[in-house]
Amino acid sequence: xxxxxxxxxxxxxxxxxxxxxxxxxxxxxxxxxxxxxxxxxxxxxxxxxxxxxxxxxxxxxxxxxxxxxxxxxxxxxxxxxxxxxxxxxxxxxxxxxxxxxxxxxxxxxxxxxxxxxxxxxxxxxxxxxxxxxxxxxxxxxxxxxxxxxxxxxxxxxxxxxxxxxxxxxxxxxxxxxxxxxxxxxxxxxxxxxxxxxxxxxxxxxxxxxxxxxxxxxxxxxxxxxxxxxxxxxxxxxxxxxxxxxxxxxxxxxxxxxxxxxxxxxxxxxxxxxxxxxxxxxxxxxxxxxxxxxxxxxxxxxxxxxx
Amino acid sequence: xxxxxxxxxxxxxxxxxxxxxxxxxxxxxxxxxxxxxxxxxxxxxxxxxxxxxxxxxxxxxxxxxxxxxxxxxxxxxxxxxxxxxxxxxxxxxxxxxxxxxxxxxxxxxxxxxxxxxxxxxxxxxxxxxxxxxxxxxxxxxxxxxxxxxxxxxxxxxxxxxxxxxxxxxxxxxxxxxxxxxxxxxxxxxxxxxxxxxxxxxxxxxxxxxxxxxxxxxxxxxxxxxxxxxxxxxxxxxxxxxxxxxxxxxxxxxxxxxxxxxxxxxxxxxxxxxxxxxxxxxxxxxxxxxxxxxxxxxxxxxxxxxxxxxxxxxxxxxxxxxxxxxxxxxxxxxxxxxxxxxxxxxxxxxxxxxxxxxxxxxxxxxxx
Numbered sequence: 001x002x003x004x005x006x007x008x009x010x011x012x013x014x015x016x017x018x019x020x021x022x023x024x025x026x027x028x029x030x031x032x033x034x035x036x037x038x039x040x041x042x043x044x045x046x047x048x049x050x051x052x053x054x055x056x057x058x059x060x061x062x063x064x065x066x067x068x069x070x071x072x073x074x075x076x077x078x079x080x081x082x083x084x085x086x087x088x089x090x091x092x093x094x095x096x097x098x099x100x101x102x103x104x105x106x107x108x109x110x111x112x113x114x115x116x117x118x119x120x121x122x123x124x125x126x127x128x129x130x131x132x133x134x135x136x137x138x139x140x141x142x143x144x145x146x147x148x149x150x151x152x153x154x155x156x157x158x159x160x161x162x163x164x165x166x167x168x169x170x171x172x173x174x175x176x177x178x179x180x181x182x183x184x185x186x187x188x189x190x191x192x193x194x195x196x197x198x199x200x201x202x203x204x205x206x207x208x209x210x211x212x213x214x215x216x217x218x219x220x221x222x223x224x225x226x227x228x229x230x231x232x233x234x235x236x237x238x239x240x241x242x243x244x245x246x247x248x249x250x251x252x253x254x255x256x257x258x259x260x261x262x263x264x265x266x267x268x269x270x271x272x273x274x275x276x277x278x279x280x281x282x283x284x285x286x287x288x289x290x291x292x293x294x295x296x297x298x299x300x301x302x303x304x305x306x
Numbered sequence: 307x308x309x310x311x312x313x314x315x316x317x318x319x320x321x322x323x324x325x326x327x328x329x330x331x332x333x334x335x336x337x338x339x340x341x342x343x344x345x346x347x348x349x350x351x352x353x354x355x356x357x358x359x360x361x362x363x364x365x366x367x368x369x370x371x372x373x374x375x376x377x378x379x380x381x382x383x384x385x386x387x388x389x390x391x392x393x394x395x396x397x398x399x400x401x402x403x404x405x406x407x408x409x410x411x412x413x414x415x416x417x418x419x420x421x422x423x424x425x426x427x428x429x430x431x432x433x434x435x436x437x438x439x440x441x442x443x444x445x446x447x448x449x450x451x452x453x454x455x456x457x458x459x460x461x462x463x464x465x466x467x468x469x470x471x472x473x474x475x476x477x478x479x480x481x482x483x484x485x486x487x488x489x490x491x492x493x494x495x496x497x498x499x500x501x502x503x504x505x506x507x508x509x510x511x512x513x514x515x516x517x518x519x520x521x522x523x524x525x526x527x528x529x530x531x532x533x534x535x536x537x538x539x540x541x542x543x544x545x546x547x548x549x550x551x552x553x554x555x556x557x558x559x560x561x562x563x564x565x566x567x568x569x570x571x572x573x574x575x576x577x578x579x580x581x582x583x584x585x586x587x588x589x590x591x592x593x594x595x596x597x598x599x600x601x602x603x604x605x606x607x608x609x610x611x612x613x614x615x616x617x618x619x620x621x622x623x624x625x626x627x628x629x630x631x632x633x634x635x636x637x638x639x640x641x642x643x644x645x646x647x648x649x650x651x652x653x654x655x656x657x658x659x660x661x662x663x664x665x666x667x668x669x670x671x672x673x
Contacts, residue, residue, distance in 0.1 A: 080643060080644055086646065086647060091643050093393060094643055098633065098637060101631065105629040105633050223453060266464040270465075273460040277453075280447075280453055284449045
């Protein structure tokens with residue numbers, strides 16, 4: 001039973017990585033922008049976070065550095081797609097390719113570095129409950145932060161005026177513009193917040209989740225997070241559930257490997273990627289269903305006054 | 307302040323000048339980067355732009371790396387023109403290499419040179435099959451081809467790992483994860499003795515002609531391009547978007563697979579985990595920098611090949627990480643996309659208080 005509790009704990013931890021990135025991308029897409037650069041932003045943020053953790057010894061500073069790196073890269077992307085009207089797919093790809101190269105380049109000295117003893121966390125009292133304690137209450141604070149963020153984002157999108165404006169910008173930038181809202185600034189803000197959240201996710205991987213730095217360590221999690229927003233039909237709570245589901249798939253693979261199941265490890269490593277494809281197939285098979293849920297202006301440029 | 311103004315019609319000149327402008331900006335940033343790293347910037351530029359073209363041997367090595375980039379870049383150019391976003395060419399390259407290796411490993415001492423043809427065809431078929439999965443899932447289930455094709459890169463990479471660590475491992479290879487060295491009969495014929503460049507280069511150049519004809523001189527190519535530029539018009543004209551999707555993916559997958567096959571049976575001579583060298587991703591940049599035009603692809607593939615060789619030289623001569631290649635490749639695409647804005651728009655200097663030129667809607671927003 002203890003093993004089961006640990007599996008749950010590990011699933012929530014792995015899901016947290018995906019949740020931060022996917023919630024960030026959800027904010028982007030709600031404003032009508034698809035950022036295929038998630039993988040690149042997460043890689044650069046992972047290096048930024050790791051370097052900060054190595055030099056300062058402070059994990060929170062490291063997460064902040066990751067957020068800043070993500071936001072900065074997202075800003076560059078945002079200026080391109082929002083002000084220069086470049087193709088969103090191509091620009092996002094450029095960001096991912098650049099991020100992969102840049103992080104490998106900057107991160108090279110850090111592949112040798114090690115982080116100090118990792119802090120362990122426990123919620124007093126609750127952590128000692130058998131089974132439930134080890135499963136739920138001995139997590140890194142960011143695991144709970146992801147849940148809080150999901151609730152906050154759901155409130156923001158559906159209950160606040162600013163959230164309504166954000167959704168309006170994503171559904172019909174022309175109308176939002178006609179009402180006097182600055183579509184471009186709102187989109188840039190959304191893109192940068194999304195980048196910051198992807199950055200937190202990247203830094204969480206290198207500082208808390210793994211923790212070490214190696215070239216290409218994000219290993220497609222940015223792309224899986226992109227798939228999650230579609231899977232969740234652009235709803236925050238479903239994004240979180242989807243993230244845990246994928247966290248579970250990732251952990252199941254280690255669990256099976258640990259139990260010595262006679263499947264070559266490579267096939268187990270394939271699982272999250274195959275699961276992503278499967279999920280995309282299941283959710284997309286009805287085009288109308290996707291069309292109804294998808295922010296209407298997604299991927300389309302908006303040029304005021306043209 | 308500077309304002310963007312829509313040009314009456316897209317500028318053809320700018321479309322050709324933009325890659326050069328982007329390259330210039332990338333070089334400037336690169337120079338600054340070298341200075342920041344405490345390296346002589348002139349030496350840095352020499353390593354990237356002079357040494358790869360300095361000798362006959364260097365030129366042939368440039369061609370060795372440009373060959374897969376041309377092949378994959380051609381397929382992707384066609385794909386992107388049809389608005390099909392295949393970004394998983396790297397995976398199709400890997401599976402092409404696997405298929406070609408599967409054939410090459412069957413050869414024995416009595417096998418004739420004809421097997422080379424089978425090896426090459428197997429590579430193309432492998433890439434097609436892998437891209438075919440993407441086409442099928444998009445066509446049948448409407449699954450996003452960007453994400454599916456990319457996920458399949460990771461799957462292909464694991465499949466390659468499984469084969470070289472498992473059933474295909476060379477029993478006499480000291481437990482290294484690699485297949486046997488392919489027999490001489492399966493080797494892609496070289497163009498000159500003493501150089502690695504092989505007939506793959508000729509295939510790539512022939513493909514440039516074939517793709518040019520297909521895109522600009524056939525009805526099928528016309529349909530593809532209309533479908534990419536104006537899907538509604540294509541539908542109205544009765545052009546099948548499903549056919550376009552399958553054609554674009556199978557062709558680009560086949561080209562990537564062909565490149566993979568030529569690579570394992572050519573310069574590499576065996577299947578190892580290091581077969582994927584990022585050509586599939588670099589070819590995305592090749593396609594865009596080459597203006598999605600077959601002839602342009604040749605030039606941009608040569609440039610990208612210089613980046614690859616420059617990165618290797620920067621490592622051995624200047625002690626810089628090889629990943630510098632990736633930094634410059636990414637920068638180039640990023641600056642290219644920014645410069646491409648000038649194809650459709652032009653920059654105008656406007657005092658902030660001047661009358662707004664476009665009285666459409668409420669011109670509330672500043673640029």
